[in-house]
Amino acid sequence: xxxxxxxxxxxxxxxxxxxxxxxxxxxxxxxxxxxxxxxxxxxxxxxxxxxxxxxxxxxxxxxxxxxxxxxxxxxxxxxxxxxxxxxxxxxxxxxxxxxxxxxxxxxxxxxxxxxxxxxxxxxxxxxxxxxxxxxxxxxxxxxxxxxxxxxxxxxxxxxxxxxxxxxxxxxxxxxxxxxxxxxxxxxxxxxxxxxxxxxxxxxxxxxxxxxxxxxxxxxxxxxxxxxxxxxxxxxxxxxxxxxxxxxxxxxxxxxxxxxxxxxxxxxxxxxxxxxxxxxxxxxxxxxxxxxxxxxxxxxxxxxxxxxxxxxxxxxxxxxxxxxxxxxxxxxxxxxxxxxxxxxxxxxxxxxxxxxxxxxxxxxxxxxxxxxxxxxxxxxxxxxxxxxxxxxxxxxxxxxxxxxxxxxxxxxxxxxxxxxxxxxxxxxxxxxxxxxxxxxxxxxxxxxxxxxxxxxxxxxxxxxxxxxxxxxxxxxxxxxxxxxxxxxxxxxxxxxxxxxxxxxxxxxxxxxxxxxxxxxxxxxxxxxxxxxxx
Ligand code: HEM
Numbered sequence: 001x002x003x004x005x006x007x008x009x010x011x012x013x014x015x016x017x018x019x020x021x022x023x024x025x026x027x028x029x030x031x032x033x034x035x036x037x038x039x040x041x042x043x044x045x046x047x048x049x050x051x052x053x054x055x056x057x058x059x060x061x062x063x064x065x066x067x068x069x070x071x072x073x074x075x076x077x078x079x080x081x082x083x084x085x086x087x088x089x090x091x092x093x094x095x096x097x098x099x100x101x102x103x104x105x106x107x108x109x110x111x112x113x114x115x116x117x118x119x120x121x122x123x124x125x126x127x128x129x130x131x132x133x134x135x136x137x138x139x140x141x142x143x144x145x146x147x148x149x150x151x152x153x154x155x156x157x158x159x160x161x162x163x164x165x166x167x168x169x170x171x172x173x174x175x176x177x178x179x180x181x182x183x184x185x186x187x188x189x190x191x192x193x194x195x196x197x198x199x200x201x202x203x204x205x206x207x208x209x210x211x212x213x214x215x216x217x218x219x220x221x222x223x224x225x226x227x228x229x230x231x232x233x234x235x236x237x238x239x240x241x242x243x244x245x246x247x248x249x250x251x252x253x254x255x256x257x258x259x260x261x262x263x264x265x266x267x268x269x270x271x272x273x274x275x276x277x278x279x280x281x282x283x284x285x286x287x288x289x290x291x292x293x294x295x296x297x298x299x300x301x302x303x304x305x306x307x308x309x310x311x312x313x314x315x316x317x318x319x320x321x322x323x324x325x326x327x328x329x330x331x332x333x334x335x336x337x338x339x340x341x342x343x344x345x346x347x348x349x350x351x352x353x354x355x356x357x358x359x360x361x362x363x364x365x366x367x368x369x370x371x372x373x374x375x376x377x378x379x380x381x382x383x384x385x386x387x388x389x390x391x392x393x394x395x396x397x398x399x400x401x402x403x404x405x406x407x408x409x410x411x412x413x414x415x416x417x418x419x420x421x422x423x424x425x426x427x428x429x430x431x432x433x434x435x436x437x438x439x440x441x442x443x444x445x446x447x448x449x450x451x452x453x454x455x456x457x458x459x460x461x462x463x464x465x466x467x468x469x470x471x472x473x474x475x476x477x478x479x480x481x482x483x484x485x486x487x488x489x490x491x492x493x494x495x496x497x498x499x500x501x502x503x504x505x506x507x508x509x510x511x512x513x514x515x516x517x518x519x520x521x522x523x524x525x526x527x528x529x530x531x532x533x
Contacts (some may be wrong), residue, residue: 001444003018008299010081010084010106010108011108011137011384012110012137012384013108013324015379015382015384016327016379016380017382019379020326021202021247021328024263024474029055029056029059029100030059030272033105034424035056038056038060038145041054042054042056042057044370047275048131048151050084052228058202061327063427064214069088069236069309069334069370070113070368070369071119071120071371072166072365072369073369074114074116074117074165074184074364075114075115075131075133076114076118076119076120076360077115077118077119077120077121077122077124077334078112078114078333079113079117079213079265079266079269080110080111080112080326080333080336081110081111081115081269081273081279081322081323081324081325081326081497082109082110082322082323082324082325082326083108083109083110083111083278083320083321083322083323083324084106084107084108084109084135084320084321085099085106085107085318085319085320086101086102086103086105086106086107086197086318086320087099087137087255087283087317087318088103088316088319088341089103089316090102090103091226091285091317092228092229093196093228094226094228094234094236094285094287095225095226095227095228095234095346095347096197096228096229096345096346097138097140097226097344097346097347098138098140098145098344098345098346099136099138099139099140099141099343099344100317100318100346101141105139105347106134106296106405107136107139107386108137108326109134109135109136109137109322110134110135110326110332110336110380111132111133111135111320111322112131112133112333112336112338113127113129113130113131113132113133113150113213113216113265114133115129115131116128116129116130116132116148116168117168117169118129118178119178122178123258123262123264123424124258124262124263124264124265124266124340125249125253125254125257125258125262125264125265126178126179126209126254126258127179127203127208127209127210127251127254127472128203128208129148129150129202129203129208129466130148130149130187130210130213131146131147131148131149132147132148132149132216132217132218132240133145133146133337134146134147134240134320134339135145135336135381136344137383137385138344138384138385139384139385140344140345140385140422141342141383142342142344142381142383142385143342143343143344143345143347143384144338144340144342145218145221145238146220146221146339146340146358146362147216147218147220147221147238147240147246148218148219148221148514149207149210149216149218149219150199150202150203150207150208150221151202151220151221151237151306151307152193152199152202152221152303152304152305152306153197153199153221153304153354154196154199154200154304154305155191155193155195155196155303155304155354156303156304156354156356156439156443157353157354157357158353158354158355158356158357158360158361158437159353159357160193161354161357163189164189164193164196166185167168167186167188167189168186168189170183170187171184171185171437172184172447172464176217177370178227181474182471182475182476183475183476183479184476184477184481185484187473187481187485188476189482190479190485190488191248191481191484191485191487191488192484194356194446194488194491195304195443195446195449196304196431196449196490197446197491197492198304198305198446198447198450198453199448199490200305200450201450201453201454201455201465201492202526204465204468204469204493205453205457205461205464205465205468205470206248206249206250206461206464206465208232208247208249208468208529209248209250209254209307210246210247210248210249210265211247211248211249211267212244212247212269213265213268213269213271213279214242214244214268214272214279215242215244215245215246215247216242216246217239217240217242217246218238218239218281218367219235219237219238219239219240219400220236220238220239222237222303222304222340222350222352222354222355223235223236223237223300223307223347223350223352224236224237224238224286224347224348224350224355225302225348225350225427226285226346226347226348227345227347227348227427228346230249230420231428232290232519233290233390233427234287234288234289234290234346234428235287235288235289235290235300235350236285236286237285237286237287237288237294237306237307237312237423238283238284238285238397239244239284239285239286239314240281240282240283241281241284241314242279242280242281242318243281244280245277245279250464250465251464251468251471262398269322270325272320273324274325275322278298278321278322278323279321279387280319280320280321281319281320282317282318282319282320283316283318283319283320284314284315284316285311285314285315285317286307286309286312286314286315287315287519288300288307288312296311297448298348298442298445298448298449299440299442299443301350301352301353301440301441301443302352302429302443303352303354303355304443304446304449305449306449308452318502322400326380331380333382335370335375335378335380335381336380336381337362337366337369337370337375337381338362339362339363339366339374340355340358340359340362341358341359341362341363341423344424345422345423345424345425347383348426348427349390349427351429351431353439371395371396371446372394372395372396373391373394373395374394374396374397374398375396376400376478377396377397377398380412383419388417390406390407390408390416390417391469392406422479430501446488446491447488447491447527449491450492451492451493454492454493454496454504461500465496466496466499466500466503467503469489469496469500469503470499470500470503470504471502473485473486473500479506482504482505482506483506483507485503486500486506486508486509487509490509490511490512491512494509494511494512497509505512507520
């Protein structure tokens, strides 16, 4: 039934073929017993009460009662597709990751695009960040690049994430408003946490209303680390660029489309793949030698900063093509589990405090969202690489492990996976310091790159951004909150601050005589020296 052209099918597709189910057989219960009637419950007489012994009725209703699982705490609404990634040339100089070193290899992928703040049934065309998460089913295990369509983030330290998300989501008393960018709590948070300013510029720009997932960039955001065969590290920023170009809607279009077709982006992705117009993206990397770590006037570990392309150009590395829609939204798009800590040999972390928090958060949330510790066995999550370890039992265990031993080491028989060749080895970064709750001074400048972003806009884009600030901030009912935000905008650009203020009834601030971007020379000390290997 489902067998496709096996020639064209990739390894993941062939794996999925084992579990595809057409449900066009005779109707049965979940224990395989054929059913005689699924429209009439068993009752005592034609007009009598329903009987407890109607196991078909009870099973059918019980299963239905349990159909829903919690939606993602953020990025609840999404759309996904399968495809492949292929590197142009070997990147072996920088990384030992197999999928980045063999140009002859097509690595299967699944990508999930999403909005962040809305619930699972919310509209596609809202002003919001978009998620761009890619799972590479590599021969060395799954690698996830869990990015967004904007290259920076709102906060510098993951410990603020619950506060930020509580400020962005609908307010807790009445669950209003659905639109994230237009309420007091968000702007209150922004005014009190000026590190959000750079990202807020992106959020008020046309980037926040993409025309299509096929026309949207993606960014890994954090500085990550590539590690080559010799154990040498290189800092890296990941970029996805759509081959169709990056395009946005305009605000008025979003309002109309949101009413007429809330599935606008989701439908566009599905239909274009069905038509054979496959979305394509180029992967690019900004590669930064470790020796240059302190050469920037911002901290490479600060996720509210980009590395300007004038300083480090983007090297094109490979191409991704999305060519197959999922068979089942729930089984695949909903149950996929991305995680920044799903890495493969040759890709490693940095001490970006936002990344460090993410490395804890995703697995933790998935343990509840996907019902226990065995969700990697779900078809969409299952690696094409072999999985073998001594982890056992738990809810939804689908493997039938054999043998009497499930510990390491053991000398009594099978079930003792050995430590194989070419394993993941963590990069040997030397770290030492006092235990403190204090962010480095090098994270202090919250305005310069917001200005940089503003200055990169064309005139129409700048007009759109100004109107967005007026509209969204103008919906904030608390005057002091509006004023506080305008005060910060004044550090970004006086003309912008004045225009926003005038549009929303706030007294325009005076021009700053010496705009001090809060910048302190990066106090990046020698404390972070690396171990010689
Ligand atoms: C989900 C991106 C920061 C926690 C997601 C998803 C994306 C994403 C794309 C959706 C994944 C999917 O499609 O299933 C980002 C980016 C961040 C960021 C680019 C910053 C650079 C954070 C932080 C935390 C966090 C700081 C927590 C400390 C979560 C959680 C989910 C999520 C809990 C739901 C995951 C699930 O239920 O499977 N994020 N995120 N994120 N993110 Fe983040």
